[in-house]
Amino acid sequence: MSKRQQGFTLVEVLVASVILFSVLAVVSLVYRGAITASVKATQHLKINAEARMLIVKIEQSILELSTSEINKTQQKGQVNGIEYIWKAQVIDFRSAPKKFDVDLGTFIVPPRKYKLWRVTLNLEHGGVSKELTFHQLGWNNA
Template structure:
């Protein structure tokens, strides 16, 4: 009677195929994670200075309100351009003058802008939109 101890060639081959399949799946997963991480880093670097850019745009709009404004700039490797257009105008509420008995209508001093902002970093472009409020100086 022959009693064999150990593994047969077929058992070793099946185990090797299973091992190599698991290894190849893990390599593909790691590559996918690295690509996702690189994309996330580009998105973060593109959007990170957005608040600072928005505050700069706000300051430019409020310092010199016009019907249409635009600009561009560069922060490190990030380039941006923006366009702002008035989408609505408004005034303070009407006031009733008790002495004269008439209603006074204030001039339209408040302008609402639609701002379109384009950010570009390392071949990736993001389009953002926001609204900004500005007001004209009060003239007596």
């Protein structure tokens, strides 16, 4: 008479357990990677949003500084949890192009009043940092 086996053997249960835990480990690693990428993307978005506001403030500061004799400046601070530091330096100081005066028959050279600034803005939030470099034109209305 043949005896029929009921249930699983210990080896079958162990093999199934190893496969199950391997799949769970791989899924958890993928999920963890997705969470990490999501957090970093959120931090980058926050930095970019604040960078726009800071650039507007920097442009206003540069326009004010262009009326003075200052050729180099920096400022640092924190806004909405984002630390920033910006540095600006004049890289060119020129006048408008020469104009020909028909009455005098000569070229008139206007006074120097246009300053071209190189600005570097460093932002940091939650271990993510970003550096932006741009040029800003300022002038003296005097």
